[in-house]
Amino acid sequence: MSSIWIMLGLLAAGISTANAGAPSSPIVLLEADFNNKPAGLPIGTGDAELNEPADLGGLSTTVIEDSAGENHLRVINQSGTTSARRIKWGLLGDAEVSSGTVRIEFDFTPSELDFFSILVREQGSAGSNFLNLNVLGTGSISASTAAGTIALANNGFSAGARLHFDLRFDLDNGTVTLANNDRILALDQPTGVSGSGIGTLYIGYPTGSGGAAFDLDNVHVQADRTLRTALYADFDEAAVGSGIGTGGAEVGEPIFIAPALDTEIISQGSGDNALALTSTNTSSAQSSRWQLLDDIGIAVGTVVVEFDVAFGALGSYNIGVREANGSARVFTTIAISGTGGAGSISDAGGTVSAPGLSYVVNQTYHFRLAYDMEAGTYDVSRDGVPLVSGRAHGVASGIGIGRLAFGIANASPSPGPMILDNLEVSADRVDRIGSDIEFLRIPGVGLPNAPLTPALEVAVVNVFDEGILGGSPVVLDVVSGPPGAVLLGTDATTYYGLATFADLIADSEGIYVLRATSDALTRTADRNIAIINAGDLIFREGFDGD
Structure with missing residues (x-):
């Protein structure tokens, strides 16, 4: 895995390795309009999953009813201190968006002229200053980023007037556009941030504020995340x-x-090839099975499956989307009728008739299947015409899409062929899925009950050999070593794909072989670690020095 060090370095430097020109898919990561919260009570801290903040920052809150079914949140600093206090909002699944665009909107109404503060930061910390937005006691708005102060237009306001802020971040280009009440405050200003993503929104008071009440409503965070390809086949080469x-x-x-499925690369003219699948035994189903890169399964975010297909004869054809490395969990089966008439679409939850699946022999159709893995729903369209929309697939959460099947159905009236082209599976979080784990540095020798130096390092990378952004837990254990030996400091979390075990300690002398595990990934080290007493270590180092 010679490219691991290179890719870790690129990510640490903030250089994007996303697919150029790849499509994007909108995902709502935070939605809080308070309409489903009981009026007269404080807001909870159940995080984005419950349409609530993650932390109140010591501020007092009350859900206020505006009218039947319409609420907002009132916030006030009653702590008696003028130190900075802000409500912290996280994103669904503790997400941190590092590519594509992020749009943050909310309604903010100051009760009087005072000092208020809005911060946009990375997930889990306030280190990366994507934006400081200040609502000032002078009746004006100011802003800055890590790149410096932003000059704003249209930045005046009045106490008691609603401010609808619309903050749009282009993470690939490192810029932000600010608007208030549909008026541009600043356009395409540099954020000055690289190497991290947006994951936290803070709204509250800076140091020195008088703590006047403000009303908050319609907090909305949406990301258009770049889709990256996990399978592509166009057969042109x-x-x-x-x-x-x-x-x-x-x-x-x-x-x-399948043994009874013939495959042939055919020309469609002008260098455009396709794959023809023909059955030699129509008494049973014959299919080809396709997996994603590194046999991963994608259980989060958005997954899009697209392909072009034609049918060379009236026959029964099946197209399936399944779990990785298996066929038990059925996300979708598209059944094409042998009569050329209406087909059906089925999943783990049942089957629906699909008149829109009727077809003409040798006519090419473009299919698009889009899955919202968090919601457990999917859409199917053919040539842009919806066949099903927002249908629940019925597969339990946590199970990922990883396999496709294309072939001729059992008892088809003809052997085909099915003609397949431009097959692509893309997803917005494929770069967050670990596909390999490797020891990058293993100290050869150490002392009992002392941290090993240099620190052991383990890399967790995705299918593109990139270190995974965000923290992935890595755990070490002993494959072989002295009887009863105990390891301490065996847990670490990756940073840009690299887990460093700075406090790894072995309590007994002997030869150790370690294993690293991160989620479903595991690897045994290819080098031993010798734990020896101090006298032996001095002798060894002196001998080596000679």
Whole structure:
């Protein structure tokens, strides 16, 4: 894995490695309008999953009813101190968005002229200054980022007047655009932040504020995150007339082809090739199975499956979306009728008729299946026309999409062919899924009951050999070593894909072989660690020095 160090360095420097020109998909990461909260009571701290803040920062809050079904939140500093206090809002799943765009909107109404503060920061800390927005006691608004002060236009306001802030961050270009009540305050200003993403919103009071009440409503955070490709096959580089191999996603091929399914690369003209699938035994189903890069399953975010397909004869054809490395969990099956008429779409929850699946022989259709993995729903369209929308797929949360199947159904009236082209699976969080783990540095020798130096390091990378942004837990354990030996300091969290075990201690002399585990990933070290007494260590170092 020679590219791990390079990719970790790129990420630490804040250089994007996302697919150029890749499409994006909108995701709501925080929605709080307080309409589902009981009036007259404080707001809870259940975080974004419950449409609530993560921390109140010592401030007093009350849900206020405006009219039936319409509430807002009133906030006031009753602590008696003028130190900075802010409500902290996190995003769903403690997300931190590091690419694409982020849009933050909310209604803010100051009861009187005072000093108020809005901060946009990374997840879990306030280190990265994407934006400081200040509502000042002078009746004006000011702003700054890590790049410096932003000159604002249209920045006056009156006490008691609602301010609708609309903050738009372009993370790929490192800029922010600010608006209030549909008037531009500043356009495409540099944030000065690299190497981290947006994950936290703070709203409250800076140091020195009088703590006057303000009303808050319609807090909304949406991300348009770049979709990155986890499987792509267009067959244009394959030799016309040849079959296709089973090398997997890395080479744009399936992992399995049924023995009675013939494959052939065919030309569609002008260098555009496609894959023809033909059954030689229509008494049973014959399919090709496709996995994602590194056989990952994607259980979070948005997953999009797209392909072009034509049918060379009236026949029964199946297209399936399944869990990784298996077929038990059915996210979607598209059944194409042998008559050319209405087909059906089924999933773990049942089956619906789909008249829009009728087809004409040898006509190419473009299918798009989009999955919201958090909501457990999906859409299917053909040539831009919806076939199902927002349908629950019925697969339990935590199980990821990872396999596709294309082939000829059982008892098809013809052997086909199905003609497949431009197959692509993309997702907005594929770069957050660990696909490999590796020891980068292993100290060769150490003392009992003392931290090992240099510190042991483990990398967790995604399918693009990039260190995973955000923290991934890594745990060490002993594969072999002295009987009864105990390791301390065996837990660490990655930073840009690198976990450093600065406090790793072995209590007994002997030879150790360690194993690193992060979620479903595991790897055993290929080098031993010798724990020896101080006298032996001095002798060894002196000998080595000679």
